[in-house]
Amino acid sequence: MAGVAGRLARRWCRSAVRSPLQVISFPSLQLHLSGTAMRASQEDFESAMNQVKLLKKDPGNEVKLRLYALYKQATEGPCNMPKPGVFDFINKAKWDAWNALGSLPKETARQNYVDLVSSLTSSSESSTQVKPGADRGQQEYENLVVTSEDGITKIMFNRPTRKNAISTQMYQEIMLALKAASKDDSTITVVTGNGDYYCSGNDLANFTDIPPGGVEEKAKQSAIMLRDFVGTFIDFPKPLVAVVNGPAVGISVTILGLFDAVYASDRATFHTPFSHLGLSPEGCASYTFPKIMGPAKATEMLIFGKKLTAGEACAQGLVTEVFPDSTFQKEVWTRLKAYSKLPPNSMRISKQVIRNMEKEKLHAVNAEESSVLQERWLSDECINATMNFLSKKAKL
């Protein structure tokens, strides 16, 4: 950047580094809300404003802008100020943040402000284990550990004794966790696994829980769940990163084509043994894999069930980068923490631009793959392979 704009930008950056808390000052704590129905919420709001002043750690300008915007929306409603000039960087940033809230109701803004402050106060002590049951009226996760820290929400598969196989309940929990992450204040969402495996794919015992409508009904319900599950990845609005800590199988591999980056330990392998199981591809892999690696390589994986090493998966474009297992966690998290400090709106918008052209196609592919699988699950090939695994006669 050159000339006046460059000088102004450099000055703004210098002052932001020198005294970040002064760059975006907080509005007055005086509130003029009225009515007894609002009282409890107003008290929470006032208490949250006091907690902001007591924060030990500077939350950074992005968060302060969000707090500013939510405060203004909660107290004054939609943005009512004239747009500042292009070189009035600070007021323009504040105006942009407030204006971006559109017609968000005052009550919602107040609640979001309270939630944001509460996440800041708990994360200033340590990383926060997000318990949806506590603040969103949903059940707690039984098969996931979800934490939020340093602008990153981490969703960790947590069934290590089953190699993180995805049970029916776990599909639902992953969808809930992704929906919550899409709305929280993190900038990046990470999916990873606990234990030696990343994930061993669909829990083959899922098909033993047959409803009163019989196996046809089970296949129908499973196809609907699969379509919703994959749809959540297609629509996920923020950068989504897989940290593949060990072997990955089946659906945990196919959905990698819908992630924005995939970092893998050199211990990881990538295996989609669909033909061995009498199945066919899902997770949009029938479309994304040939695009990523070319049709011939996709055939080897999706039809012949060739297992790839991390290095091979990287050479074929499915994996972004491979790290030695001994330094994997340290190197990946250092990098992700640096990325999480990039401007979140810009990252979201870039993702939208990249994804939007494809969205319609991806949803169509997802619907088709789910409907083909609905038939496959009823086939002898699939039923025999599943029975063999469950009766301990066969593994991959």
Ligand SMILES: CCCC/C=C/CC(=O)SCCNC(=O)CCNC(=O)[C@H](O)C(C)(C)COP(=O)(O)OP(=O)(O)OC[C@H]1O[C@@H](n2cnc3c(N)ncnc32)[C@H](O)[C@@H]1OP(=O)(O)O
């Ligand atoms: C509704 C939507 C459906 C979407 C469809 C998706 C398709 C797919 O995902 S296809 C891929 C399905 N996955 C598999 O076929 C993997 C099956 N598992 C194995 O072959 C092996 O367990 C392994 C190679 C992953 C690991 O072998 P290893 O010897 O190291 O460990 P194990 O002793 O076998 O495993 C420990 C324990 O975990 C159970 N388990 C592992 N994976 C699964 C699974 N996918 N489903 C159910 N259970 C699994 C395994 O049976 C062991 O249990 P026990 O300790 O009780 O013996």
